Amino acid sequence: MSYVHPEYLVDTEWVAAHLDDPDVRIIESDEDPLLYSIGHIPGAVQVDWFSTLQHPVRRDFLTREQFEEVASKIGITNDTTVVFYGDKSNWFACYALWLFQYYGHENVRILNGGRLKWEQEGRPLVKEVPSYPATEYKAKGPDKSIRAFRDEVLQQSNAKKPLVDVRSPKEYSGELISMPNYPQEGAQRGGHIPNAVSIPWAQAVNEADATFKTPEELRALYEGKGITSNEEVIAYCRIGERSSLTWFVLKYLLGYPNVKNYDGSWTEWGNLVDAPIEK
Amino acid sequence: MSLPPNLQEIVDDFASMSREEKLETLIGYAESLPPLPERFKAARDKMEAVPECMTPVFLAAEKGAEGGIHFHLDIPPQSPTVRGLAAILANGLNGSSLEEILSVPGDFFLPMKLDEAVSQQRLHGFTGVLAHMKHAAVKVSSE
Numbered sequence: 001m002s003y004v005h006p007e008y009l010v011d012t013e014w015v016a017a018h019l020d021d022p023d024v025r026i027i028e029s030d031e032d033p034l035l036y037s038i039g040h041i042p043g044a045v046q047v048d049w050f051s052t053l054q055h056p057v058r059r060d061f062l063t064r065e066q067f068e069e070v071a072s073k074i075g076i077t078n079d080t081t082v083v084f085y086g087d088k089s090n091w092f093a094c095y096a097l098w099l100f101q102y103y104g105h106e107n108v109r110i111l112n113g114g115r116l117k118w119e120q121e122g123r124p125l126v127k128e129v130p131s132y133p134a135t136e137y138k139a140k141g142p143d144k145s146i147r148a149f150r151d152e153v154l155q156q157s158n159a160k161k162p163l164v165d166v167r168s169p170k171e172y173s174g175e176l177i178s179m180p181n182y183p184q185e186g187a188q189r190g191g192h193i194p195n196a197v198s199i200p201w202a203q204a205v206n207e208a209d210a211t212f213k214t215p216e217e218l219r220a221l222y223e224g225k226g227i228t229s230n231e232e233v234i235a236y237c238r239i240g241e242r243s244s245l246t247w248f249v250l251k252y253l254l255g256y257p258n259v260k261n262y263d264g265s266w267t268e269w270g271n272l273v274d275a276p277i278e279k
Numbered sequence: 280m281s282l283p284p285n286l287q288e289i290v291d292d293f294a295s296m297s298r299e300e301k302l303e304t305l306i307g308y309a310e311s312l313p314p315l316p317e318r319f320k321a322a323r324d325k326m327e328a329v330p331e332c333m334t335p336v337f338l339a340a341e342k343g344a345e346g347g348i349h350f351h352l353d354i355p356p357q358s359p360t361v362r363g364l365a366a367i368l369a370n371g372l373n374g375s376s377l378e379e380i381l382s383v384p385g386d387f388f389l390p391m392k393l394d395e396a397v398s399q400q401r402l403h404g405f406t407g408v409l410a411h412m413k414h415a416a417v418k419v420s421s422e
Binding site: 032033034035038046050051087276 | 293302303305306309357358360361363397398399400401412
């Protein structure tokens with residue numbers, strides 16, 4: 001058995017062979033934004049989840065026009081193969097990939113193993129920040145078929161259709177409302193969306209080298225909890241970053257046709273007046 | 280209310296820096312964090328596991344010969360931002376009295392305008408480490 005869409009993954013070897021390929025742009029997206037400055041894959045640009053991709057005022061992503069500016073600035077065209085990688089098993093790399101897809105960039109890849117595997121193999125990291133000639137990027141979308149908003153999450157919950165909570169078990173049970181010491185991402189209430197099943201995101205990756213688990217392991221993991229490809233699936237976590245990794249796994253590695261990421265996630269749901277919660 | 284002089288100096292320095300200088304200086308702090316002294320390693324190994332999103336921050340406080348409080352930290356190199364923020368606090372507070380440490384307001388870092396470099400959200404790491412330090416300082420003072 002292989003992944004359903006293996007073309008969405010590249011390995012470190014492939015990236016090493018395409019460092020100078022003008023049709024390829026490598027993007028680092030990390031949980032810790034200083035990592036890029038300390039050293040990155042030669043030629044890689046940084047796209048930071050907070051400072052690059054968020055709307056400067058509202059709780060939302062960049063508008064399509066703002067996204068076009070970002071894409072033009074990093075010198076990609078609509079045909080460029082964009083490879084994402086990052087720390088923490090590619091959480092934020094998957095998040096950035098998801099947003100690029102939201103605005104219609106089709107040619108995207110994840111570097112399997114991310115920053116960790118690249119480092120483990122002793123491959124080069126440089127401090128030099130590259131610059132590329134600006135382009136006139138034209139975005140499409142937004143593609144709302146991959147993004148869930150609260151009303152449809154409520155419908156999904158009421159209809160007992162597949163919802164995957166990918167947070168840690170203590171967040172799912174409601175024992176932890178927010179990360180200790182991280183009040184800004186907290187919520188007023190703890191627990192989970194009724195009928196959501198708990199499948200922590202980390203079960204989809206190998207801790208040792210941050211690569212994805214095998215197709216067999218992934219299938220057993222999700223199907224074993226009743227998350228199958230015949231229905232639309234919505235994944236969520238706390239702010240939507242861990243669940244974009246799960247979204248990537250379900251959509252591309254297992255080939256589920258309808259998967260959405262609920263980026264409002266627990267920081268919206270747990271603060272929403274009148275929203276049903278299960279503990 | 281005034282900050283301990285070393286911390287005030289760091290805050291003032293950052294306030295006058297460009298975005299690039301802030302990034303470089305923060306990385307410098309992250310890299311300058313000394314390794315955890317041997318005598319704390321057993322305590323670190325007993326540290327409770329933290330939820331997955333969080334950077335594990337081990338922190339110990341002890342009273343120095345001069346009576347001031349000193350902090351020792353262990354934070355993984357994969358988390359340079361938290362290392363940098365914690366190193367700033369340790370540099371700014373080491374040798375201070377319990378009262379001085381407790382009087383540092385949770386938003387002391389706002390004039391540094393570090394959000395230009397690492398974004399607002401991540402700066403809450405400062406609040407977290409500071410709260411952790413205050414707690415440890417109270418504990419070591421009552422021993």
